Amino acid sequence: MTAAVTQAAGPALDRRWSVQTGAIQALLLLNAFIMAYPLVVMVMSSFKTNAEIFTSPFALPQTISLANVEKVWTETNFVRYLANSVGVTAASVLLILVVGTMAAYAIARYKFRFSTLVLMFFLSGMTVPLKLAIIPLFIQLDTLGLTNSYAGLILVYTAMGIPSAVFIMTGFLASLPRELEESARIDGASELRVMLSIMLPLARPAMVIVAIQNAVPIWNDFFFPLILITSDNLKTLPQGLTVFMGEFTTNWGVLFTGLSLAALPIMLVYIALSRQFIAGITQGAVK
Amino acid sequence: MIRDRRRLSDLLPRRRSLWIAFLLLPAAAIMSVFVAWPLLSAFRLAFYRFDGLMPSDFVGLENFRQVLTEAPFSDWTWNALHHNVIVFCALMVLENGTALLLAFALLKALPGHRVHQVIVFLPVVLSSVIVGFLWKLFLHPLFGLVNQALALVGLHGPAWLGQESTALGSIILANVWHWVGFPTLVLLAGMQRISKEVIEAARLDGAGDGTLLLKIIWPLLAPSVTIVTILTFIGSFNWFELPYIMAGLTGSPGGSTDVLGLYFYRTAFGSTTTGIQDFGQGSALAVLMFLLIAGVTAIALRLLRRREVEL
Numbered sequence: 001m002t003a004a005v006t007q008a009a010g011p012a013l014d015r016r017w018s019v020q021t022g023a024i025q026a027l028l029l030l031n032a033f034i035m036a037y038p039l040v041v042m043v044m045s046s047f048k049t050n051a052e053i054f055t056s057p058f059a060l061p062q063t064i065s066l067a068n069v070e071k072v073w074t075e076t077n078f079v080r081y082l083a084n085s086v087g088v089t090a091a092s093v094l095l096i097l098v099v100g101t102m103a104a105y106a107i108a109r110y111k112f113r114f115s116t117l118v119l120m121f122f123l124s125g126m127t128v129p130l131k132l133a134i135i136p137l138f139i140q141l142d143t144l145g146l147t148n149s150y151a152g153l154i155l156v157y158t159a160m161g162i163p164s165a166v167f168i169m170t171g172f173l174a175s176l177p178r179e180l181e182e183s184a185r186i187d188g189a190s191e192l193r194v195m196l197s198i199m200l201p202l203a204r205p206a207m208v209i210v211a212i213q214n215a216v217p218i219w220n221d222f223f224f225p226l227i228l229i230t231s232d233n234l235k236t237l238p239q240g241l242t243v244f245m246g247e248f249t250t251n252w253g254v255l256f257t258g259l260s261l262a263a264l265p266i267m268l269v270y271i272a273l274s275r276q277f278i279a280g281i282t283q284g285a286v287k
Numbered sequence: 288m289i290r291d292r293r294r295l296s297d298l299l300p301r302r303r304s305l306w307i308a309f310l311l312l313p314a315a316a317i318m319s320v321f322v323a324w325p326l327l328s329a330f331r332l333a334f335y336r337f338d339g340l341m342p343s344d345f346v347g348l349e350n351f352r353q354v355l356t357e358a359p360f361s362d363w364t365w366n367a368l369h370h371n372v373i374v375f376c377a378l379m380v381l382e383n384g385t386a387l388l389l390a391f392a393l394l395k396a397l398p399g400h401r402v403h404q405v406i407v408f409l410p411v412v413l414s415s416v417i418v419g420f421l422w423k424l425f426l427h428p429l430f431g432l433v434n435q436a437l438a439l440v441g442l443h444g445p446a447w448l449g450q451e452s453t454a455l456g457s458i459i460l461a462n463v464w465h466w467v468g469f470p471t472l473v474l475l476a477g478m479q480r481i482s483k484e485v486i487e488a489a490r491l492d493g494a495g496d497g498t499l500l501l502k503i504i505w506p507l508l509a510p511s512v513t514i515v516t517i518l519t520f521i522g523s524f525n526w527f528e529l530p531y532i533m534a535g536l537t538g539s540p541g542g543s544t545d546v547l548g549l550y551f552y553r554t555a556f557g558s559t560t561t562g563i564q565d566f567g568q569g570s571a572l573a574v575l576m577f578l579l580i581a582g583v584t585a586i587a588l589r590l591l592r593r594r595e596v597e598l
Binding site: 129221 | 306399420531569573
């Protein structure tokens with residue numbers, strides 16, 4: 001809480017410290033407890049045995065036992081699910097960044113016929129929920145032989161991410177000054193070189209936003225794997241969790257361990273980069 | 288040397304076009320194959336009867352007639368739609384109401400407000416699957432955290448997900464816990480954009496917190512409220528993951544948690560019990576859901592935009 005204490009000198013201090021301020025602070029504390037405590041219990045329970053969870057759910061674990069973690073690690077397909085999620089998310093975000101930035105660069109930095117129309121085509125994808133087109137999408141992927149494959153999943157995620165990526169990157173790239181690229185061209189740099197070594201390094205902040213905005217929903221997605229993936233070895237973490245939860249229904253210690261391990265990676269990244277996460281996820285709504 | 292002095296306009300037109308096409312093509316191709324084409328076919332497929340995975344005969348509005356007027360399909364449709372409406376109304380009051388209060392409390396920048404923002408947004412980054420399973424365990428009638436806590440103060444908690452009267456409400460509450468951080472921070476950002484002078488002027492005129500919130504902040508917050516309302520509406524009518532995890536594919540117990548997303552999934556991809564799969568009816572449901580969401584969103588945008596004040 002040290003960082004927070006230094007923030008106290010804001011507009012709050014010139015207000016009188018009334019009962020009202022105390023009530024508001026109490027409300028916030030209660031809310032913080034409601035938001036955080038379930039997650040604390042989740043992590044604590046993963047060190048407990050069933051008996052311990054049932055008889056003393058609120059207490060700290062008596063011993064720090066890693067038996068549950070070991071069970072999850074060795075007796076289930078958990079590591080495979082985790083690796084699949086990392087691979088699919090990384091590949092999708094990378095593809096979104098590459099093809100989205102390429103398209104945005106063309107629209108933002110060159111004048112050509114129908115450029116507005118092309119931009120409209122990309123942006124039209126932002127408004128429609130692709131879930132409702134899952135039947136034709138499924139038929140399409142089936143025809144192409146892409147159901148039950150990493151490639152199918154990655155291409156669907158990429159297609160979903162392109163509209164907002166093009167939107168954000170076009171806005172950002174269009175705001176960069178023209179003089180930079182002109183002088184590089186006069187020095188004889190090729191178009192490719194101008195793009196790669198002059199313009200794109202400047203666009204890094206926008207790329208971070210695009211990456212986070214897409215990585216979180218892709219990492220968490222359950223709907224598309226549910227429909228597209230059937231082999232256990234190809235399942236991503238959220239989908240794999242449903243298999244796992246079905247197998248260990250009565251062993252609560254193992255269940256809480258699975259949930260904790262699944263939540264841990266994104267929670268750690270979020271806590272390290274909370275500012276960027278919040279900006280990235282609320283971006284569309286705050287604009 | 289011409290080479291050294293070349294500019295964009297001097298490039299051979301052909302080479303320039305090729306370069307632009309090369310930049311646009313990958314994104315355009317992926318979008319066309321996996322977004323544009325499926326979306327357009329979604330409307331066409333709703334008018335066909337299906338033979339397995341492939342459309343066979345054109346049947347006009349038959350699929351729509353079945354899901355809207357022919358029992359038992361129509362009963363399922365209206366039952367699910369009814370629940371979606373409840374979910375939307377409940378989330379508007381519980382989730383967005385809480386978010387408005389929290390945002391106003393955070394606006395005061397009391398000690399700890401930054402840490403609070405990080406905490407309140409933490410569940411937002413978790414998958415619905417994790418949140419759903421976690422609350423399913425917590426809501427267990429005997430060993431769940433909630434009823435154990437109630438027992439500490441001498442209360443006997445209900446069966447939560449196990450009985451029709453409380454099941455939908457339980458899932459809605461889990462959803463509030465999962466998502467409340469999102470509208471909170473969107474509304475907070477909206478409040479922070481209201482100029483300090485306006486708020487100070489109101490303060491000097493003797494406005495208390497209540498007057499400030501109702502007369503100054505609420506009207507000026509209209510753009511953020513519009514966005515939050517519309518996103519809540521879209522979210523409520525696409526609701527799928529949380530009820531699927533917490534109540535199962537059939538909306539148990541007794542269909543009391545069935546929503547359009549679950550019903551659509553069962554129709555299109557077969558329920559675990561019947562295994563029947565009907566892409567025709569499923570497409571009709573998808574088109575109806577799309578029209579409902581798009582229609583209401585368009586009307587709501589017009590109505591809500593009207594009350595937004597220009598500053």
